[in-house]
Amino acid sequence: MRYFFVIITSIILASCSNKLETIQSIMASDTIPVLYSKNFFLKRTDSGRVVLIAKAPVVKYMVNTHDTITLFPQGIQVETFSDFPIVENKISANFAKHYGSKDLWEAKNNVVAINYKGDTLYTELLYWDEKRKIIFSNKFCKIITEDGLLIGKNGFEADESLTRWKVINTQGTVNVKDE
Numbered sequence: 001m002r003y004f005f006v007i008i009t010s011i012i013l014a015s016c017s018n019k020l021e022t023i024q025s026i027m028a029s030d031t032i033p034v035l036y037s038k039n040f041f042l043k044r045t046d047s048g049r050v051v052l053i054a055k056a057p058v059v060k061y062m063v064n065t066h067d068t069i070t071l072f073p074q075g076i077q078v079e080t081f082s083d084f085p086i087v088e089n090k091i092s093a094n095f096a097k098h099y100g101s102k103d104l105w106e107a108k109n110n111v112v113a114i115n116y117k118g119d120t121l122y123t124e125l126l127y128w129d130e131k132r133k134i135i136f137s138n139k140f141c142k143i144i145t146e147d148g149l150l151i152g153k154n155g156f157e158a159d160e161s162l163t164r165w166k167v168i169n170t171q172g173t174v175n176v177k178d179e
Contacts, residue, residue: 034061034062034063035059035060035061036058036059036060036061037058037059038057038058039057040054040055040056040057040058040059040072041053041054041055042054042055049081049083049084050081050084050085051080051081051082051084052078052079052080052081053078053079053081054076054077054078054079055076055077055078056072056074056075056076056077056096057074057075058072058073058074059071059072060073066101067099067100067101067102068099068100068101069097069098069099069100070097070098070100071096071097072093072095072096072097073095074094074095075092075093075094075095075096076091076092076093076096076107077090077091077092078090078091078092082116086116087116088115088116088161089113089114089115089116089161089162090112090113090114091107091111091112091113091114091126092110092111092112093107093108093109093110093111093112093126094108094109094110095107095108095109096108102129102131103129103130103131104127104128104129104130105127105128105130106125106126106127107125107126107127107128108124108125108126109124110124111123111124111125111126113126113135113162114162115161115162115163116161117145117146117163118145118146119143119144119145119146119162119163120143120144121141121142121143121156121158121162122141122142122143122144123137123139123140123141123142123155123156124139124140125137125138125139128160130160133159133160134157134158134159134160135157135158135159135160135162136155136156136157136158137152137155137156138154138155138168139155140152140153140154140155141155141156141167143156143165143167150165150167150170151167151170152167152168152169152170153168153169153170154168154169155167155168156168
């Protein structure tokens with residue numbers, strides 16, 4: 001009876017063991033959010049003036065050894081204001097990620113950005129480098145302005161207000177006003 005008990009205990013203990021790598025991957029901080037929020041709403045002010053409003057269905061904030069990452073897995077909508085309530089820029093995407101140490105945003109999947117003039121950018125991938133104050137992509141983009149349509153087969157680069165464009169491998173139609 002004693003041998004039977006030892007054999008059963010050994011089998012149970014052996015079947016309950018996990019590899020250290022499996023346990024560490026489950027418990028890794030880059031897979032488990034430190035903060036999780038539903039129906040996220042942010043209103044940023046500067047000297048009492050509203051400068052930004054952001055909305056997202058879900059936000060996950062994660063910390064790992066290399067960076068802090070904020071995920072917007074179900075999309076995000078952002079509006080910036082120079083003189084609230086007049087919208088300066090709008091951007092929306094079906095997915096977004098912010099890298100804290102780099103001050104870099106990545107937006108992808110159905111990205112639409114509109115500036116105060118109504119110029120509209122459509123792309124599947126967009127980066128915003130907050131340090132360099134530029135927005136860019138190396139993916140196909142379409143820009144519709146009051147003067148026409150621009151296609152960037154290999155992406156674009158713009159200032160963060162989306163008013164000065166550099167389109168890469170350009171194609172399109174631009175209307176030129178006769179003076």
